[in-house]
Amino acid sequence: MFAGSIPATLTKIINMKDYIKSELAMLDRGIVATPHTRGDLMSFAKANNGCSDVLLTQMAINYGYKLALENLQNELS
DSSP states (O other): OOTOOOOHHHHHHHHHHHHHHHHHHHHHHHHHHHHOSHHHHHHHHHHHTTOHHHHHHHHHHHHHHHHHHHHHHOOOO
């Protein structure tokens, strides 16, 4: 390895952090809003009274993906 070069594992971590940031930003720009908290998701579910179940499902998927990305982000920090 050359002096001053970045080890391959560190480069992979930096690339993963950039990927996570871009994915989290994408969730904020999506057609379906990503709930910020579980409470927001539950409030929407309660307010829709069984209507818009497809929308509710997508919101839940987005929220789960957001949680997974944030957990990875925390582990890499």
